Amino acid sequence: MSPSFKAGAREGFRVCLPVSVGLVPWALVTGLAMVSAGFTPVQAMGMSFIVFGATAQLGTLPLIAIGAPWWLILATALVVNLRFLIFSAALAGPLAGGTLLQRWLCGYLLTDGVFATCLERLRSDADPVWRLGYYLAPSLWCALVWQSSTLTGVLAAGAIPRGWSLEFMASIALLVLLVPMARVRPMLVAMLTGGVLSVLLRGLPLRLGVMAAIVAGIAAGFATEHLQKKAEAR
Amino acid sequence: MNYDASLWLTFILIGLATLLPRASFIVLGQRASLPEAVQKALRYAPAAALAAIVVPDVVLVNGAPELFNPKLGAAIAAVLAVTLSRNPWLPFVAGMAVLWGLR
Numbered sequence: 001m002s003p004s005f006k007a008g009a010r011e012g013f014r015v016c017l018p019v020s021v022g023l024v025p026w027a028l029v030t031g032l033a034m035v036s037a038g039f040t041p042v043q044a045m046g047m048s049f050i051v052f053g054a055t056a057q058l059g060t061l062p063l064i065a066i067g068a069p070w071w072l073i074l075a076t077a078l079v080v081n082l083r084f085l086i087f088s089a090a091l092a093g094p095l096a097g098g099t100l101l102q103r104w105l106c107g108y109l110l111t112d113g114v115f116a117t118c119l120e121r122l123r124s125d126a127d128p129v130w131r132l133g134y135y136l137a138p139s140l141w142c143a144l145v146w147q148s149s150t151l152t153g154v155l156a157a158g159a160i161p162r163g164w165s166l167e168f169m170a171s172i173a174l175l176v177l178l179v180p181m182a183r184v185r186p187m188l189v190a191m192l193t194g195g196v197l198s199v200l201l202r203g204l205p206l207r208l209g210v211m212a213a214i215v216a217g218i219a220a221g222f223a224t225e226h227l228q229k230k231a232e233a234r
Numbered sequence: 235m236n237y238d239a240s241l242w243l244t245f246i247l248i249g250l251a252t253l254l255p256r257a258s259f260i261v262l263g264q265r266a267s268l269p270e271a272v273q274k275a276l277r278y279a280p281a282a283a284l285a286a287i288v289v290p291d292v293v294l295v296n297g298a299p300e301l302f303n304p305k306l307g308a309a310i311a312a313v314l315a316v317t318l319s320r321n322p323w324l325p326f327v328a329g330m331a332v333l334w335g336l337r
Contacts, residue, residue, distance in 0.1 A: 050249035077251035084255035092259035107257025116280035172329040174288040194282035195289030217282025
């Protein structure tokens with residue numbers, strides 16, 4: 001491992017530590033949910049390693065439980081994962097220095113938290129090896145935290161009282177990420193648009209409302225940036 | 235409830251539906267690219283996506299918006315903690331304390 005990979009890895013690990021804390025309750029809940037859908041511990045951990053995506057796992061569980069057709073399960077999983085296309089496109093340039101195997105690994109490990117935390121530095125740092133370390137180290141750490149917490153949830157199913165609402169720590173972690181972004185005006189507009197529309201469109205099937213809200217939020221942020229530039233030019 | 239071998243096929247389908255969007259552009263690399271304007275717009279993706287996920291989580295109670303609920307109080311406490319302090323654990327402590335306190 002080169003010194004520059006190690007330096008990137010250390011920095012990435014440091015900035016993503018709070019995000020990984022927020023994964024713990026979420027993974028516990030996902031573990032509990034899979035067992036309560038009727039999976040054996042081996043099946044639950046199998047799904048956790050094959051899919052490694054909370055939204056896709058939690059979104060398809062009810063469909064699996066009622067014996068829905070395979071194409072409906074597949075379509076649901078694809079729709080909730082569409083956001084990753086956007087994230088992957090944003091990461092393609094910064095991670096282009098990795099080998100093919102490393103890039104498949106980067107893809108498998110792509111999570112919302114690491115993406116949101118690391119994107120800005122990944123786009124600005126000039127050293128491709130540093131960037132790879134800065135992305136891979138926290139991603140591997142988050143996967144480790146995720147899988148061990150899921151296993152804990154699977155094994156502890158039934159013993160943790162639901163009244164504790166520990167899954168709310170995942171929401172707190174997302175808020176911790178959002179606050180510093182909100183200091184830039186167009187980002188704040190993107191956020192408000194995405195958040196409000198997601199609530200208003202919650203009735204749409206297959207969680208399409210979330211997708212629509214994200215796309216509208218991005219458009220609103222982009223438009224605000226445009227208007228700001230025009231105003232400055234005057 | 236019992237499942238047969240097809241459950242593992244279902245896992246693989248869901249796994250592919252998750253891996254392929256994630257890996258798409260990272261793996262294709264230089265052979266595929268998005269226009270500059272799209273790249274610029276992408277900078278707003280994390281903010282929009284995270285807000286679209288977290289806001290319903292905080293304001294909806296049993297599927298309907300409710301402005302005075304413990305989760306919103308907890309969210310405000312967490313946001314204040316991030317704004318006023320650099321301690322990385324404080325938002326979690328303050329948020330969960332308010333959540334349990336308001337219940």
